[in-house]
Amino acid sequence: MKKLTQLLITLLCVAALASCDQKKPSEITIGIIEPLEHTAMNEIVAGFSDTLKQLYHQPVRIKVENAQSDANLQRAIIQKMHDANYDMIIPIGVGASQMSLAMVRDQPIVSLASDLSDSTRQQLHPCNVAVVHDEISAKQLIAFVHAVYPQLTHLMLIHSAADKVFPEVTETIAAGKAVGITVDHLMVATLPELYNSAQSIPAQTQAILVLKDSLIVSGISTLAKLAADRHLPLITSDQGSVQDGAAFSLGVHERQIGVEGAKLAAAVLNGQSICNLPVVNMEKLTVFVNPNALQKDSQTLAPIQTAADQMHYTIEMTKTGV
């Protein structure tokens, strides 16, 4: 019992130490919430930090906290940032943004890579959020695929059960239908299921498509091997997956999401009303190509180059890759 009392006292001391994360009055403190560990998240954070330093010349402390897919931990992190009066909170992704908005009403929030619409934002009381969307439209993606492969009629879309992916799947199917492409889709709930599920894609499939879907992207090497075995182009929607083995993608530089977020953050810190800032959509699209993977999939660069030129997209060859 004596030892227990001592331990309880120790824990109370820990509580007293709770003030050790208090911010200095002279500096601006910004908290970034990463819901999980992901290369794309780190790119976004790097883009945000570097750009904010250029745009805002007061001392700024940026704290990045990773919730490791744990909802309780994410909640505790947001609560900590709220209680410590951080000057701004930057959640990355849909869930972290929704949780931040539910818990924080008196601090500005810049939500990155979320699907929060302007109408939802305007309904919030108080409206304390600025938003950067990260998705490209399914129409643009399918139009590009159609321009690269005009003869393509059967496309296999592999996706996870992630919240933001579902509406995009529906849009992709509709966009495909409009240009004569049948988009079959296969949902993979967990990463270990990816290999077996991917083996069952129908014989008439002419290409594999992956959206900006972190679960599937983390298993992209599995799909890259399948694509190489079946001589199918593996098309994705982000830069990282091309570095890891996809043939080509139409997407944005993840870093750019952070850059756009930093612009919004700087505007807020300079005194602009957060609710009047427009929702930022990523419009500058890039075609990322992995020549090695393209060769393994028995594809050539020429049609991709032609389509990119036609649609005024910049082409970028990956330096690393499979």
Place this chain on the structure above:
Amino acid sequence: MMLASLISAIFTQSLTFLPLALGISISYSLLRATDMTLDGSFVLGAAVFARLVTLGISPVIAGLCALIAGSLAGVMVSFIQRGGRVDPLLAGVLATFILTSGNLALMGRPNINLLTQHTLVSTAFAQSNLAGWSLVALYSLSFCLISCLLVRSRFGLMLRALGDNPALLKRLGTPVETYRLLGFALTNSLAAVSGILTAQTVGYADVGMGFGMTLTGIGAIILGQQILRAMLKRTTLRVAAEFSACVIGVLLYFFAMNGLLRCDINPVYLKMILGIILIIFLRSAVNPNQKRAQS
């Protein structure tokens, strides 16, 4: 000021988690089953509530439906186990599989936003955080109290007997399967209550929001039980003490997590440090004489 905010953080996070922890406690201590279905029932409660609210149905009716859905999940897991043909742990895992797909189908999409919806607590939160959390506390503690009263009754005694010696209970002519069914319905509806309250306080329901909740809950209640046994110098706990152990465990878990976070511990190492602290805590809390008595 920071200490007050820390205490507030611990209490608010514990309030929504407490019904789930109590459900786990009943399942673990009384029914002697590690019911993994509770992860799925937690999401099911949130999913049914969010789906119905976004369809324009009254939050009260949505809440009741979510509660019933949670208890039906318990009925399902008890049917899987019926007659001891499927191991309880496996039954829980299988039920969770079914619920993973079921929750997704029910929601229609993996995430439902509740930020702009009228919920059971939205009006109170619009007035003030204190009013909002007081209402959440009222809901959470009411359900916990009702469950405790049930567990204290003859019904609870039968559940305990079922967990301790189902064969004897069967020989005495007691309808074992009915009690198993009711027991799991109770624990899973408590998980659903937790899901409903969590969805409203975090602003969304998500198919992945229950991940790891059962394991966290089991950890918290074992911690609470060990500490309470050490404090009371008893090897067995009565119902009130079991509930107290549950509360202590949950509070300590959130205390440790929030305390460490506020001391600027990198969240990547947080669980490792949390684990080590809890091991030291448990080793100090349980004295060797008591361990001998237990063995």
